[in-house]
Amino acid sequence: LIERMREYGETIFAEMTRLAVETESVNLGQGFPDTDGPRSLLEGATRNIMAGVNQYPPGPGRPELRQAVSRYRSRHYGLDFDPDSEVYVTVGATAGIAASMLALVERGDEVVVFEPMYDSYAAMISLAGGVRRPVALRRDPSSGRFTFDPAELRAAITPRTRLIMVNTPHNPTGTVFTGAELAEIARVCREHDLIAVTDEVYEFLTFDGRPHVPLASLPGMRERTLSISSVGKMFAVTAWKTGWVTGPEPLVRAVRTVNQFLTFSANGALQLAIADAMDDEWEWIQRQRRALQDKRDRLAEGLTATGFDVNVCEGTYFLMADIRPLGYLDGEEVARALPREAGVAAVPAKVFYDHQEEGRHLLRFAFCKKDEVLDEAVRRLTTWH
Numbered sequence: 001l002i003e004r005m006r007e008y009g010e011t012i013f014a015e016m017t018r019l020a021v022e023t024e025s026v027n028l029g030q031g032f033p034d035t036d037g038p039r040s041l042l043e044g045a046t047r048n049i050m051a052g053v054n055q056y057p058p059g060p061g062r063p064e065l066r067q068a069v070s071r072y073r074s075r076h077y078g079l080d081f082d083p084d085s086e087v088y089v090t091v092g093a094t095a096g097i098a099a100s101m102l103a104l105v106e107r108g109d110e111v112v113v114f115e116p117m118y119d120s121y122a123a124m125i126s127l128a129g130g131v132r133r134p135v136a137l138r139r140d141p142s143s144g145r146f147t148f149d150p151a152e153l154r155a156a157i158t159p160r161t162r163l164i165m166v167n168t169p170h171n172p173t174g175t176v177f178t179g180a181e182l183a184e185i186a187r188v189c190r191e192h193d194l195i196a197v198t199d200e201v202y203e204f205l206t207f208d209g210r211p212h213v214p215l216a217s218l219p220g221m222r223e224r225t226l227s228i229s230s231v232g233k234m235f236a237v238t239a240w241k242t243g244w245v246t247g248p249e250p251l252v253r254a255v256r257t258v259n260q261f262l263t264f265s266a267n268g269a270l271q272l273a274i275a276d277a278m279d280d281e282w283e284w285i286q287r288q289r290r291a292l293q294d295k296r297d298r299l300a301e302g303l304t305a306t307g308f309d310v311n312v313c314e315g316t317y318f319l320m321a322d323i324r325p326l327g328y329l330d331g332e333e334v335a336r337a338l339p340r341e342a343g344v345a346a347v348p349a350k351v352f353y354d355h356q357e358e359g360r361h362l363l364r365f366a367f368c369k370k371d372e373v374l375d376e377a378v379r380r381l382t383t384w385h
């Protein structure tokens with residue numbers, strides 16, 4: 001293995017899911033729903049396969065899907081992208097992230113990224129030969145939500161900074177960046193002429209009426225922002241591994257140049273079905289959002305009653321819980337012991353940080369599960385403790 005990838009072992013999601021299966025635990029570790037997406041979507045995919053949509057789609061994606069992506073970004077956010085040159089379909093958001101980093105980060109370039117960070121960012125920045133400059137998201141004592149200090153963001157910028165990676169709604173903290181926070185990020189990007197890559201896979205999973213605001217919609221940002229999203233979270237089909245990148249033509253062209261040699265294209269039959277669902281299943285998306293908000297509340301109440309100190313969650317599938325009130329300090333130790341001791345799997349937030357001490361005391365729990373599964377996890381945790 002090349003030297004710059006040697007710090008990366010097995011991903012935490014693979015490790016914790018394996019442990020959960022071995023111990024027959026309730027798996028609140030890896031974030032995947034335990035119910036399916038809309039029926040019309042599943043039936044559409046089946047129909048397409050049986051109708052013979054089984055050969056390579058065009059590299060940039062089926063035109064029907066690129067047009068549907070262009071329509072929803074316009075309808076929801078007032079952002080207009082040319083479906084032919086400014087929308088590109090990838091094998092999940094993961095491939096979109098990988099291709100973006102490989103296409104835009106030169107060896108030695110610095111990439112500003114908020115920590116805790118989704119695990120593939122660090123690995124892909126390393127693979128591209130870039131250097132991470134983490135800016136901490138910390139729990140604000142008055143609001144209980146995770147946010148950043150604008151002075152720390154500014155201090156992270158150097159003459160080598162090329163790009164900033166922004167994930168909102170944020171995995172794992174559950175923060176949805178406000179207009180003011182995004183304005184701060186946008187100002188820094190404009191002043192230092194940075195490219196922004198945004199991971200918006202949880203764009204439709206914001207709660208309590210909070211809007212998701214794409215960074216690209218702020219003044220001066222459309223021409224410097226690549227936005228990445230995925231059907232996995234939009235329609236609760238994480239195995240479908242279909243994502244899309246939108247942005248100005250030169251940035252999308254860069255991604256396309258790299259991605260044509262990574263995966264060439266994504267799937268065919270699924271893309272067509274996703275395109276239809278993007279036009280027809282908005283009610284389903286709203287129902288999913290309401291259901292997840294109730295699940296968030298259900299798990300937060302249960303964990304709080306068990307003694308965890310649960311953080312504010314504004315969006316995503318995840319709650320962060322502080323283990324210190326239970327008398328523990330190291331979330332990694334607890335997460336490794338929990339499946340065997342309690343029959344529940346969670347993810348230690350520590351692994352999402354460069355400055356690991358910042359997240360040492362935090363566990364991430366996924367709440368995208370049936371109510372009875374959440375209740376069983378809480379029952380087991382109550383008995384354990």
Ligand code: PMP
Pocket residue numbers: 091092093094095118167171199201229230231232233238241242243
């Ligand atoms: N980004 C974030 C923040 C995620 O949580 C995930 C996991 N769904 C991904 C990217 C990867 O998405 P996909 O499964 O579409 O590759």
Ligand code: GLN
Pocket residue numbers: 011013014029030031032171
């Ligand atoms: N995005 C999911 C999570 O954060 C996991 C994806 C994966 O397993 N790589 O749990």
